[in-house]
Amino acid sequence: MSTILALLSLLSCLLLGASGYNGFEAIAPKVLIITMFDPEAKVWFNIPEFDILAQNVTVPGLSPLFPDVHCAEINAASTISSLLHSRDFNLTSTYFLVAGIAGVNPKVATIGSVTFARYAVQVALQYEFDAREIPAQFPTGYFPQGSTAPGQMPVSWDGTEVFEVNDALRQKAFALAKTATLNDTTEAQLARASYSNLTTAACPSVILCDTATSDTFWSGDLLGQMVENTTRVFTNGSAEYCTTQQEDNATLNALMRGALFRLVDFARVIVMRSASDWDRQSPGESAVANLLGPTPGFEPSLLNLHLAGVKVVQGIVNEWNSTFAQGIPPTNYIGDVFGSLGGQPDFGPGSLFEGKGARA
Numbered sequence: 001m002s003t004i005l006a007l008l009s010l011l012s013c014l015l016l017g018a019s020g021y022n023g024f025e026a027i028a029p030k031v032l033i034i035t036m037f038d039p040e041a042k043v044w045f046n047i048p049e050f051d052i053l054a055q056n057v058t059v060p061g062l063s064p065l066f067p068d069v070h071c072a073e074i075n076a077a078s079t080i081s082s083l084l085h086s087r088d089f090n091l092t093s094t095y096f097l098v099a100g101i102a103g104v105n106p107k108v109a110t111i112g113s114v115t116f117a118r119y120a121v122q123v124a125l126q127y128e129f130d131a132r133e134i135p136a137q138f139p140t141g142y143f144p145q146g147s148t149a150p151g152q153m154p155v156s157w158d159g160t161e162v163f164e165v166n167d168a169l170r171q172k173a174f175a176l177a178k179t180a181t182l183n184d185t186t187e188a189q190l191a192r193a194s195y196s197n198l199t200t201a202a203c204p205s206v207i208l209c210d211t212a213t214s215d216t217f218w219s220g221d222l223l224g225q226m227v228e229n230t231t232r233v234f235t236n237g238s239a240e241y242c243t244t245q246q247e248d249n250a251t252l253n254a255l256m257r258g259a260l261f262r263l264v265d266f267a268r269v270i271v272m273r274s275a276s277d278w279d280r281q282s283p284g285e286s287a288v289a290n291l292l293g294p295t296p297g298f299e300p301s302l303l304n305l306h307l308a309g310v311k312v313v314q315g316i317v318n319e320w321n322s323t324f325a326q327g328i329p330p331t332n333y334i335g336d337v338f339g340s341l342g343g344q345p346d347f348g349p350g351s352l353f354e355g356k357g358a359r360a
């Protein structure tokens with residue numbers, strides 16, 4: 001592990017900053033930062049802490065540089081898969097830091113905040129009717145697959161509805177990130193004021209709460225409640241939904257598949273999401289205005305990805321020999337709905353592999 005870190009932007013699809021590559025020996029980064037679009041990648045450029053641009057590596061199979069492509073989840077899955085199967089890299093001891101911005105549930109956190117998730121829940125993997133054609137008693141058009149109404153457990157599971165990551169590592173990342181002084185702006189403070197009825201948070205902070213993935217960039221109070229409910233139902237009451245994004249289920253599924261082939265250690269995954277915009281309108285505002293209006297949280301949320309994330313990266317690198325090289329053993333279940341990596345999920349229909357995992 002001579003190398004320090006690498007940055008993967010799913011959009012620009014460059015791997016940056018892995019030193020010590022000699023063309024023969026695989027690069028073994030201590031930390032790989034996973035960013036989803038250009039602004040998220042750029043907050044790591046020209047920073048005082050380290051030079052992530054010291055070396056760039058291009059991996060075949062990553063998506064070409066399309067400036068206008070929005071990073072849909074299918075990109076995330078394909079990019080991570082290509083990386084994991086690249087012979088240029090040895091990622092068996094690498095820590096993966098997902099570092100992206102997200103929509104935020106104002107009941108749990110406020111714009112500018114940095115969150116660390118234990119659960120990532122794929123809330124759009126459901127049945128759906130258009131809102132104008134829903135049964136009278138349905139609060140929204142979404143309801144779980146195989147079920148007959150919202151609020152029920154899914155009857156047919158795809159397996160990727162929930163991913164749970166290493167909580168002991170998450171607690172360490174949280175403690176490291178909390179040492180950061182976060183950014184805030186006057187514009188964000190003004191925007192926050194109109195949410196004072198929904199949130200008690202007066203300024204950005206580092207918090208522990210869970211993330212939801214949906215291909216659809218949704219907005220509104222009803223869908224916000226749907227996501228709160230779905231997150232709770234899919235995790236058997238465990239997850240507290242606070243951020244919404246479009247990639248983490250794909251990233252985590254690709255990493256889990258990599259772990260099945262022993263290409264990565266799924267116990268070394270950290271999901272960090274900062275809050276750039278509200279998932280729903282403020283009192284008196286419309287869901288449309290919330291989505292199409294200004295996003296004053298964008299700037300501080302990007303800055304805070306670096307400010308908080310760099311503490312995590314430095315912590316891992318500085319405490320490598322004493323702590324992180326050997327790994328942080330999880331004490332919670334980690335993996336998918338089906339128990340593919342072994343153990344018994346605390347949600348879903350139970351392990352399909354009698355607790356032994358798909359490799360057994």
Ligand SMILES: *[C@@H]1O[C@H](CO)[C@@H](O)[C@H](O)[C@H]1NC(C)=O
Pocket residue numbers: 016053054055056
């Ligand atoms: C890596 O790429 C960045 C931007 O794409 C560039 O500024 C930098 O000079 C490159 N580094 C090397 C060592 O070529």
Ligand SMILES: *[C@@H]1O[C@H](CO)[C@@H](O)[C@H](O)[C@H]1NC(C)=O
Pocket residue numbers: 026028090091092093
């Ligand atoms: C990858 O690195 C680990 C140590 O971190 C080593 O045990 C393993 O042999 C390496 N794998 C390959 C294919 O070089």
Ligand SMILES: *[C@@H]1O[C@H](CO)[C@@H](O)[C@H](O)[C@H]1NC(C)=O
Pocket residue numbers: 182183184185303
């Ligand atoms: C946040 O960052 C902006 C842009 O760099 C800067 O103007 C502002 O002073 C910063 N605020 C704090 C509280 O650090």
Ligand SMILES: *[C@@H]1O[C@H](CO)[C@@H](O)[C@H](O)[C@H]1NC(C)=O
Pocket residue numbers: 073074077122123124125213214215216246249250253
């Ligand atoms: C999850 O990821 C896959 C890509 O692997 C994507 O096709 C799918 O739509 C995603 N699911 C949700 C609910 O967003």
Ligand SMILES: *[C@@H]1O[C@H](CO)[C@@H](O)[C@H](O)[C@H]1NC(C)=O
Pocket residue numbers: 139140150151222223225226229
């Ligand atoms: C969320 O769940 C609560 C409690 O079961 C229910 O009253 C409410 O209608 C649900 N809301 C949505 C939008 O699904």
Ligand SMILES: *[C@@H]1O[C@H](CO)[C@@H](O)[C@H](O)[C@H]1NC(C)=O
Pocket residue numbers: 197283284
């Ligand atoms: C916020 O709550 C207070 C007290 O419940 C109420 O008087 C006020 O109208 C609410 N403000 C908005 C914008 O909903």
Ligand SMILES: *[C@@H]1O[C@H](CO)[C@@H](O)[C@H](O)[C@H]1NC(C)=O
Pocket residue numbers: 321
């Ligand atoms: C960590 O261990 C490596 C290899 O054993 C050694 O070269 C390095 O100096 C150590 N680093 C620290 C900070 O002790």
Ligand SMILES: *[C@@H]1O[C@H](CO)[C@@H](O)[C@H](O)[C@H]1NC(C)=O
Pocket residue numbers: 236345346347348349350
């Ligand atoms: C879900 O929660 C219930 C009630 O707390 C518990 O009895 C059940 O065992 C849980 N299911 C799983 C899969 O852990």
